[in-house]
Amino acid sequence: MIEVRKVNKTYSMGKEIVKALDDVSLRINAGDFVAIVGPSGSGKSTLMNLIGGLDTPTEGQIFVDGKDISHYKDKEMSKYRNEKIGFVFQSFNLENTLTALENVMMPLIFAGVKEKTRKEKALKALELVDLMDKTKNRPMEMSGGQRQRVSIARALVNDPHIVFADEPTGNLDSKNGKAIMELLHELNKKGYTIVMVTHNMEQAKQAARIVSICDGRTREVNRDEI
Numbered sequence: 001m002i003e004v005r006k007v008n009k010t011y012s013m014g015k016e017i018v019k020a021l022d023d024v025s026l027r028i029n030a031g032d033f034v035a036i037v038g039p040s041g042s043g044k045s046t047l048m049n050l051i052g053g054l055d056t057p058t059e060g061q062i063f064v065d066g067k068d069i070s071h072y073k074d075k076e077m078s079k080y081r082n083e084k085i086g087f088v089f090q091s092f093n094l095e096n097t098l099t100a101l102e103n104v105m106m107p108l109i110f111a112g113v114k115e116k117t118r119k120e121k122a123l124k125a126l127e128l129v130d131l132m133d134k135t136k137n138r139p140m141e142m143s144g145g146q147r148q149r150v151s152i153a154r155a156l157v158n159d160p161h162i163v164f165a166d167e168p169t170g171n172l173d174s175k176n177g178k179a180i181m182e183l184l185h186e187l188n189k190k191g192y193t194i195v196m197v198t199h200n201m202e203q204a205k206q207a208a209r210i211v212s213i214c215d216g217r218t219r220e221v222n223r224d225e226i
């Protein structure tokens, strides 16, 4: 479904050149649950940004459903992100003035979906994350765990091919973190493809696949190696 082929990503900072990704090749198949682990600055966010269509590689190709997205222009890229990717962030990134339901409907506004369908789809997504009793609450009126559920519902509302979760439990206490991990695994069992960046090795070990990044190079690792 997603194939990263010989990708390099360099950033130039004045005279200095930083190689954030160095000859990375990786396949993500439909239904996968992949954990990406690695030290700070190793290239995890860079890899997620490239696959998620937030940035383009310096060299190499990224095929999604057979199409090379690595040279997409802004408009094609935002269409790709909107239709195929669901993002879940550590800091939730919810709009504080909007209710849970309105937050979840947001991506559908950008996709040009009619209001009635928007509401139906958003309610379905909120049901998936077990938050039907908080549809009218604003983020400030919810716990951290509930806010992350809203952001997961928002990520799912467009039926994405893949859900990217960047440290999804990083801002949660251990009980809420555990519940969010259970939810992600439950969604994976329902067929959603999940790629998660984590510093938490216990969480990484629960993933079906673990990809470790060090100095911009990726390596598939076994559970007992970490």
Ligand SMILES: Nc1ncnc2c1ncn2[C@@H]1O[C@H](COP(=O)(O)OP(=O)(O)OP(=O)(O)O)[C@@H](O)[C@H]1O
Binding pocket: 011, 012, 013, 018, 019, 020, 038, 039, 040, 041, 042, 043, 044, 045, 046, 047
């Ligand atoms: N926009 C940028 N401009 C210049 N250098 C960058 C940029 N983005 C990332 N880098 C560099 O690329 C390397 C990889 O960064 P990246 O953010 O992918 O690491 P990470 O593994 O996600 O780190 P963390 O766990 O701390 O979030 C680092 O050396 C970083 O300083």
